[in-house]
Amino acid sequence: MRSARVVITGLGAISPLGLTVSEMWQGLCAGKCGIGKITAFDPTGFPCKLAGQVPDYKIQQYVPKSHRKAVKLMCRDIELAVVAANEALTDSGLVTKGIDPENINVNPERMAINLAAGFISCDLVELAPAVAASITDGQFDIHKWGRQGLELVPPLWLLKYLPNMLACHVGIIHDIQGPSNTITCAEAGAHIAISEASQVIARGDSDIALAGGAESKVNPMNVVRQCLLKRAATENNDEPASACRPFDSTARGSVLGEGAGIVVLENLENAHTRGAKIYAELIGTGQSSSVNPVYEHLEPDGKGLRIAIEKALAEAQIEPAALDLVIPHGTGIAGDDRAEAAAIEAALGRAGKGVPVWPTKSMLSNTGTASGALDVIAAVCAMTEGKIPAAKNCQNKAAGCNLNIVTKPIQKKIRYALCCSYTYGGQTAAVILSHFDAETEV
Amino acid sequence: MAEKDTMQRVVITGMGLVCPLGNDVETTWRAMLAGKSGMAKTTVFDASTFPSTFDAEVKEFDPAKYVKSWELHKHSARASGFVLAAAVEACRQARIDIETSRPTDGVDRARLGVYLGAGEGAVDSDVFFAALAQAWDPAKNQMDWLKWAEIASGRMDAMRELEQEPNMPAAHLAMLTGARGPMRSCLTACAASTQAVGEAMMLIRRGDADVIIAGGVHSMIHPLGLTGFNRLTALSTRNDSPQTASRPFSANREGFVLGEGAAILILEFLSSAKKRGVQILAEVIGYGSSSDAFRVTDMHEEARGPIQAMTAALADAGITYKDVDYISTHGTSTIENDLIETKAIRAVFKDKAKSIPVSSAKSMFGHLIGAAGAAELITCVLAIRDGIVPPTMNLTEPDPQLDLDYVPNTPRRCGVDVAMKESFGFGGQNNVVIVRRYKDTD
Numbered sequence: 112m113r114s115a116r117v118v119i120t121g122l123g124a125i126s127p128l129g130l131t132v133s134e135m136w137q138g139l140c141a142g143k144c145g146i147g148k149i150t151a152f153d154p155t156g157f158p159c160k161l162a163g164q165v166p167d168y169k170i171q172q173y174v175p176k177s178h179r180k181a182v183k184l185m186c187r188d189i190e191l192a193v194v195a196a197n198e199a200l201t202d203s204g205l206v207t208k209g210i211d212p213e214n215i216n217v218n219p220e221r222m223a224i225n226l227a228a229g230f231i232s233c234d235l236v237e238l239a240p241a242v243a244a245s246i247t248d249g250q251f252d253i254h255k256w257g258r259q260g261l262e263l264v265p266p267l268w269l270l271k272y273l274p275n276m277l278a279c280h281v282g283i284i285h286d287i288q289g290p291s292n293t294i295t296c297a298e299a300g301a302h303i304a305i306s307e308a309s310q311v312i313a314r315g316d317s318d319i320a321l322a323g324g325a326e327s328k329v330n331p332m333n334v335v336r337q338c339l340l341k342r343a344a345t346e347n348n349d350e351p352a353s354a355c356r357p358f359d360s361t362a363r364g365s366v367l368g369e370g371a372g373i374v375v376l377e378n379l380e381n382a383h384t385r386g387a388k389i390y391a392e393l394i395g396t397g398q399s400s401s402v403n404p405v406y407e408h409l410e411p412d413g414k415g416l417r418i419a420i421e422k423a424l425a426e427a428q429i430e431p432a433a434l435d436l437v438i439p440h441g442t443g444i445a446g447d448d449r450a451e452a453a454a455i456e457a458a459l460g461r462a463g464k465g466v467p468v469w470p471t472k473s474m475l476s477n478t479g480t481a482s483g484a485l486d487v488i489a490a491v492c493a494m495t496e497g498k499i500p501a502a503k504n505c506q507n508k509a510a511g512c513n514l515n516i517v518t519k520p521i522q523k524k525i526r527y528a529l530c531c532s533y534t535y536g537g538q539t540a541a542v543i544l545s546h547f548d549a550e551t552e553v
Numbered sequence: 554m555a556e557k558d559t560m561q562r563v564v565i566t567g568m569g570l571v572c573p574l575g576n577d578v579e580t581t582w583r584a585m586l587a588g589k590s591g592m593a594k595t596t597v598f599d600a601s602t603f604p605s606t607f608d609a610e611v612k613e614f615d616p617a618k619y620v621k622s623w624e625l626h627k628h629s630a631r632a633s634g635f636v637l638a639a640a641v642e643a644c645r646q647a648r649i650d651i652e653t654s655r656p657t658d659g660v661d662r663a664r665l666g667v668y669l670g671a672g673e674g675a676v677d678s679d680v681f682f683a684a685l686a687q688a689w690d691p692a693k694n695q696m697d698w699l700k701w702a703e704i705a706s707g708r709m710d711a712m713r714e715l716e717q718e719p720n721m722p723a724a725h726l727a728m729l730t731g732a733r734g735p736m737r738s739c740l741t742a743c744a745a746s747t748q749a750v751g752e753a754m755m756l757i758r759r760g761d762a763d764v765i766i767a768g769g770v771h772s773m774i775h776p777l778g779l780t781g782f783n784r785l786t787a788l789s790t791r792n793d794s795p796q797t798a799s800r801p802f803s804a805n806r807e808g809f810v811l812g813e814g815a816a817i818l819i820l821e822f823l824s825s826a827k828k829r830g831v832q833i834l835a836e837v838i839g840y841g842s843s844s845d846a847f848r849v850t851d852m853h854e855e856a857r858g859p860i861q862a863m864t865a866a867l868a869d870a871g872i873t874y875k876d877v878d879y880i881s882t883h884g885t886s887t888i889e890n891d892l893i894e895t896k897a898i899r900a901v902f903k904d905k906a907k908s909i910p911v912s913s914a915k916s917m918f919g920h921l922i923g924a925a926g927a928a929e930l931i932t933c934v935l936a937i938r939d940g941i942v943p944p945t946m947n948l949t950e951p952d953p954q955l956d957l958d959y960v961p962n963t964p965r966r967c968g969v970d971v972a973m974k975e976s977f978g979f980g981g982q983n984n985v986v987i988v989r990r991y992k993d994t995d
Binding site: 152153154155156157158181184219220224228230233235236238239240242243245246249250251253254255256257258261264265266267268269270273274275276278279280282283285286287288289290291292293294295296297303307310314316331332335336338339340341398399400401402403404406407414415418534535536537538539 | 598599600601602603604625663667671673682683685686687689691694695696698699700701702703705706709710711712714715717718719720721723724727728731732733734735736737738739740741742745748752755756759761776777780781782783784785786842843844845846847848849850857858861865978979980981982
């Protein structure tokens with residue numbers, strides 16, 4: 112089992128509801144929807160015209176002078192990670208080179224990073240001139256590309272789109288020299304990254320880790336892909352606020368989005384020694400896989416997700432009924448929601464039947480690899496505030512879904528919260544957090 | 554943690570390899586000991602006008618020959634076929650049943666995991682370039698998204714797009730084996746599969762799984778991949794002599810040769826391997842990970858990150874540099890890597906630096922990018938088994954700055970009990986794994 116206890120001491124979130132954790136939480140509490148018509152490109156010709164886009168930001172504000180030249184090597188996914196990392200570290204009270212080089216209070220070699228990254232689509236506009244220079248008789252000509260088109264591709268182009276560059280830029284800015292990994296398990300990525308980072312701390316390979324995920328799914332390649340896979344909602348383009356309907360009987364698909372969620376994980380002793388504010392303890396993680404010939408979807412009985420939740424409960428050493436909150440993956444894709452509901456119901460059993468379930472994607476959209484991290488942050492906020500906001504757009508539960516979806520805000524002490532996720536391809540993950548009471552600490 | 558509890562010992566019980574020198578382990582090994590080269594003119598697409606017109610491709614490969622239920626995997630990207638074949642070979646050796654719902658191999662599926670360092674699949678180039686060519690208006694310098702969406706939606710294939718996601722190779726292995734344990738995929742550039750093996754070992758040590766199918770898979774041999782590396786000027790352009798183009802540690806080295814392939818190692822708890830009575834090929838005893846936190850484009854001049862990862866791996870293994878008999882280098886054949894790596898070895902191996910044999914498999918099978926580390930780790934296990942160290946080929950012009958024993962041009966008979974595999978990736982990712990001859994000390 113765990114050799115060292117791991118706690119969360121910092122939060123950072125950039126989401127369709129705002130540029131900070133507090134904006135996201137206020138938005139969730141107010142039932143605000145971060146979904147709107149796509150502005151990143153003209154969506155007229157796309158079956159899905161909606162997305163959850165983050166508000167405008169200036170990346171230079173989040174990057175210290177020493178790294179400013181590297182901004183042009185950042186694709187949007189990287190930028191989002193940089194913004195969230197900055198907030199998480201600032202919030203934690205840890206002073207890295209990137210926060211204030213004069214007052215560093217961390218040992219760079221004892222810091223780790225583990226971010227989940229998506230399948231980053233390249234910027235089509237950036238490549239277009241090179242393609243335009245490679246045309247013969249109206250057709251793309253690979254010979255011409257090799258001779259002259261290729262020369263128009265920016266020299267460092269490839270580096271912008273390598274998934275590990277999220278962690279690398281953040282690591283360079285904040286001088287993180289310990290273990291660094293990039294999990295590429297799509298929508299289950301952030302929970303896996305958080306659990307692996309906690310294990311790096313637990314086994315003694317670092318004292319502090321930045322963990323989470325960042326992705327922008329709001330680009331033409333990805334929108335077409337998700338539409339072709341029939342995962343994107345295409346019927347509610349005129350009603351952005353009600354377009355994504357997790358677990359509702361009229362759910363018609365997911366709405367893609369963008370964002371980043373990063374938490375600071377820390378060895379409990381380390382956090383105590385420096386007198387850090389402790390948000391929550393990470394007490395259980397579990398992982399498994401769906402095994403399904405139709406691998407773009409979760410298997411109908413949700414077995415792989417159930418196993419992940421059961422493993423997390425076993426590691427946390429709590430009974431399902433002890434859970435006060437479940438944040439499901441809840442994409443709004445009817446079949447997947449049904450399978451997820453089956454998995455949660457099976458894992459929680461009869462005793463866990465009444466546990467409040469609060470899906471967030473109706474408001475936050477499906478932010479890909481960021482979504483699991485944003486959910487963990489939302490769970491931490493719920494714990495801190497003793498409050499579960501209402502879910503949106505689940506007026507009539509889908510047939511077969513017996514989850515206790517939160518339709519009205521609940522005020523109560525939240526001691527244990529479960530977040531779970533899965534992805535096309537089958538990876539599943541679950542994370543259990545415990546409220547941290549300094550007084551009752553054993 | 555360094556003092557090994559026998560309960561925590563992790564061993565290798567199976568290996569599988571598909572690479573430019575052969576489509577299985579033994580064929581590849583024989584070719585390496587004969588100093589053969591896997592390089593030739595690019596055939597996957599027409600690269601005749603590219604700055605580099607050659608690469609190291611997997612040859613005469615038909616994935617359906619390895620997998621009975623190929624129908625399930627028929628949408629696979631080229632690289633997923635490689636990893637399926639490598640996994641079939643490795644599972645056969647480790648006596649893990651595949652393609653059955655009733656395995657009798659003694660491995661609980663909930664405790665059978667997958668951990669891959671896996672790259673993205675190739676972009677569907679025909680559609681990709683055609684859509685861009687037709688939708689871009691060079692006169693206005695802008696994209697007609699309506700047109701682009703029409704072409705892309707009409708011509709892109711949903712499954713072919715899905716299969717490009719980096720988590721898909723792991724998904725196929727879950728279907729092949731029915732694995733329900735930890736299911737992970739990471740992508741830390743050229744260091745990914747070494748990281749996957751290292752983290753997989755940690756998962757087993759921690760008790761999260763009994764067996765993990767670990768390794769890597771990657772192919773960037775497609776127009777955009779080759780373009781990206783060519784623009785970085787990372788590739789050799791010795792077009793008149795592909796077979797001698799990869800010349801690690803040679804004075805006239807000028808870049809790596811892009812390869813492709815998949816490598817799988819079955820990692821298993823010693824107690825599980827003994828209980829199942831399977832052959833133990835070697836023991837995995839140490840893992841270290843670090844990040845340079847220096848620059849996106851360059852390695853740290855003093856090899857800070859590589860030194861830290863090597864030191865961490867030795868500490869994790871509970872041994873010193875004096876105990877290591879062979880180093881399988883990252884040895885890419887770029888000017889920078891080979892110099893910095895030599896510095897790192899000098900710093901860590903001190904008085905032993907000049908006498909320990911170190912060599913680069915990339916001189917023969919090229920750079921398998923994400924799959925490189927696991928493929929080269931397999932050669933470490935074979936070196937231990939056969940008491941022979943593979944050569945660094947094409948080392949005809951020694952570089953006065955590089956003064957280690959690179960085992961030039963002919964394999965060497967020498968006893969190897971402990972071998973170190975090091976991998977370094979773009980962005981400053983450093984991962985090191987140490988394997989040792991298995992000795993039954995119980």
